[in-house]
Amino acid sequence: MSDRRDFMGMALGAFTGLGALGALYAAKRTWDPLPSIKAAGFTTIDVSKAEENVLYTEMWRGKPIFVLKLSKDAKPSDAPNGNNANAYDDKRLITINGHKFFIAIGLCTHLGCIPAYFPEEHKFKCACHGGEFNMAGEVLKSPPPSPLVIPPFTIEGQKLVLGESGPEYKKLLAAGVVA
Ligand code: FES
Secondary structure, eight states, rough: OHHHHHHHHHHHHHHHHHHHHHHHHHHHHEEEEOOOEETTTTEEOOOOOOBOOOOOEETTTTTEEEEEEEOOTOTTTTTTTSSSSGGGGOOOOOEETTTEEEEEESSTTTTOOOOOTTTTTTEOOOOOTTOOTTTTEEEEESOOOOOOOOOOOOEEETTTETOOOOOHHHHHHHHHHHO
């Protein structure tokens, strides 16, 4: 009986260990940055190797920047304004080499915590006070008062240059998506 209990204990331990490793691996992937170059306040991120529905985080001027390549079937039906049944129509998304991306400063607009991305739900959740954002950074659940902030950027081929207000960013400005 005790042998059986020992075996069960070992099996459970191994299973738990594997689970923890899996969680660590997922967390590491979340924080694995894409190849990037930093110079004079600009950060250039090569998004050519970005995987769909994996959140990449890069630092720019001391702030975390989220880069998320949307999956082909991304449809945030829980979009807050009810006007974007298809994620690909969202005006807060940008197109790089035919792929839709969401980029934002990774700080909750409530009190500045760093939200986590839940890929299976296609949502960002803030652990501090329960705020939630969809894949385009729009608020799904308060208390955040406003969407995640899109930093100034420009697109050069498959590279994203943070810190420069390129034509794509100016388009968002004109559309009132960024202030
Ligand atoms: S800081 Fe994110 S919900 Fe309060």
